[in-house]
Amino acid sequence: MAGQEVKLLGAWFSPFVHRVEWVLKLKGIQYEFVEEDLTNKSPLLVNYNPVHKRVPVLVHHGNPIAESLVIIEYIDDTWKQNPIMPQDPYERARARFWAKFVEEKFTEVIRGTIMLEGEQQEKEVKQAREALDVLEGELKGKKFFGGDTIGFLDIVLGWIAIWLGVIEEIACIKVFDSNKYPFIGKWMENFAELPVVKENLPARDKLVLYFHKIRQFGLASAVKK
Amino acid sequence: MAGQEVKLLGAWFSPFVHRVEWVLKLKGIQYEFVEEDLTNKSPLLVNYNPVHKRVPVLVHHGNPIAESLVIIEYIDDTWKQNPIMPQDPYERARARFWAKFVEEKFTEVIRGTIMLEGEQQEKEVKQAREALDVLEGELKGKKFFGGDTIGFLDIVLGWIAIWLGVIEEIACIKVFDSNKYPFIGKWMENFAELPVVKENLPARDKLVLYFHKIRQFGLASAVKK
Numbered sequence: 001m002a003g004q005e006v007k008l009l010g011a012w013f014s015p016f017v018h019r020v021e022w023v024l025k026l027k028g029i030q031y032e033f034v035e036e037d038l039t040n041k042s043p044l045l046v047n048y049n050p051v052h053k054r055v056p057v058l059v060h061h062g063n064p065i066a067e068s069l070v071i072i073e074y075i076d077d078t079w080k081q082n083p084i085m086p087q088d089p090y091e092r093a094r095a096r097f098w099a100k101f102v103e104e105k106f107t108e109v110i111r112g113t114i115m116l117e118g119e120q121q122e123k124e125v126k127q128a129r130e131a132l133d134v135l136e137g138e139l140k141g142k143k144f145f146g147g148d149t150i151g152f153l154d155i156v157l158g159w160i161a162i163w164l165g166v167i168e169e170i171a172c173i174k175v176f177d178s179n180k181y182p183f184i185g186k187w188m189e190n191f192a193e194l195p196v197v198k199e200n201l202p203a204r205d206k207l208v209l210y211f212h213k214i215r216q217f218g219l220a221s222a223v224k225k
Numbered sequence: 226m227a228g229q230e231v232k233l234l235g236a237w238f239s240p241f242v243h244r245v246e247w248v249l250k251l252k253g254i255q256y257e258f259v260e261e262d263l264t265n266k267s268p269l270l271v272n273y274n275p276v277h278k279r280v281p282v283l284v285h286h287g288n289p290i291a292e293s294l295v296i297i298e299y300i301d302d303t304w305k306q307n308p309i310m311p312q313d314p315y316e317r318a319r320a321r322f323w324a325k326f327v328e329e330k331f332t333e334v335i336r337g338t339i340m341l342e343g344e345q346q347e348k349e350v351k352q353a354r355e356a357l358d359v360l361e362g363e364l365k366g367k368k369f370f371g372g373d374t375i376g377f378l379d380i381v382l383g384w385i386a387i388w389l390g391v392i393e394e395i396a397c398i399k400v401f402d403s404n405k406y407p408f409i410g411k412w413m414e415n416f417a418e419l420p421v422v423k424e425n426l427p428a429r430d431k432l433v434l435y436f437h438k439i440r441q442f443g444l445a446s447a448v449k450k
Contacts, residue, residue: 071318
């Protein structure tokens with residue numbers, strides 16, 4: 001069975017897991033989804049990703065691969081239909097450069113704001129906005145970062161279409177402004193309307209509840225230190 | 226002229242620049258090296274890498290590429306001789322996974338120790354040692370991470386063969402221990418003996434002086450805050 005060849009260890013609330021699912025679905029690859037309880041990690045997860053013990057993990061014919069960007073490149077290398085990476089080596093290098101930029105200067109920064117308050121949080125919000133300034137310039141008038149169809153960078157940044165608003169709400173911050181970032185605003189709409197995205201997003205209210213708990217727990221731990 | 230087709234904007238003391246040079250030399254690619262003064266960045270650097278304004282930047286037929294790991298994959302995609310990345314998609318994914326691990330859990334951590342003292346520094350040293358524990362297990366009895374010849378992960382970790390000792394000296398820390406990491410110790414020797422590495426390393430005493438200044442300046446700035 002095709003479903004047994006490809007297994008994805010994931011968690012419903014994780015944007016990193018959703019990235020991988022978007023690519024699997026875009027390519028029409030059948031897979032079995034295994035929901036992990038990260039408060040009580042399964043021996044399967046610990047065995048397949050002993051270094052980080054994190055989701056997502058893709059298991060293909062028994063071979064595990066961790067780290068969402070690494071998984072996406074693996075899928076694109078292995079199943080050639082609907083390519084995610086540009087075919088030209090220079091454009092491929094540019095896609096990797098921008099993906100690294102998004103991860104370091106935006107994704108990790110926004111993730112950090114969940115556990116912060118006050119001045120420290122403001123500093124991170126400012127840094128995240130500076131990253132958006134740069135990305136707005138990079139997107140310019142294009143429909144997607146990949147051009148007319150979505151590519152690697154769209155997949156990597158795609159989480160903002162729903163998770164960013166959730167994190168803004170629970171962390172009481174404002175990062176995105178559609179007047180300041182009209183191209184990214186339009187891009188977010190286009191991205192969220194893609195069938196593979198639209199049909200597979202977690203419910204917003206469930207996400208809010210989940211991340212709210214994460215923040216409460218994180219702030220409580222920080223106070224205890 | 227071949228030298229005009231490929232240009233490398235670099236700095237003599239940078240391990241990230243040396244990574245790229247090792248790959249260019251391994252593949253026998255002729256290039257022009259442009260030494261950048263990072264205290265007074267050239268318009269060329271700012272123009273070619275406006276986002277980070279950092280070296281290395283590889284310029285191929287006028288097209289600039291930044292970030293050492295992205296550059297290395299570009300070179301390997303473009304010049305096929307003496308491949309750096311494994312040819313098998315699963316092995317390629319593993320190489321990328323480990324490269325990310327080295328960068329996040331070791332390279333950035335060691336870089337951080339230069340500017341730290343006391344308890345904060347000790348915490349980073351502990352984390353770096355934990356990463357070496359994992360890498361020692363991954364290397365096992367192999368000559369190189371890539372097997373019998375060097376590959377992507379060897380290039381990414383190769384800087385430790387000389388820079389780690391220098392940073393240990395100037396930051397007054399001890400991370401590496403050849404009794405605890407016999408495989409990595411032997412690997413460091415093998416790596417440093419490769420002709421493309423041996424013939425192109427900066428002088429150790431010059432590196433010590435340079436990083437000593439960096440540390441003094443960094444600690445002085447921290448005190449002023």
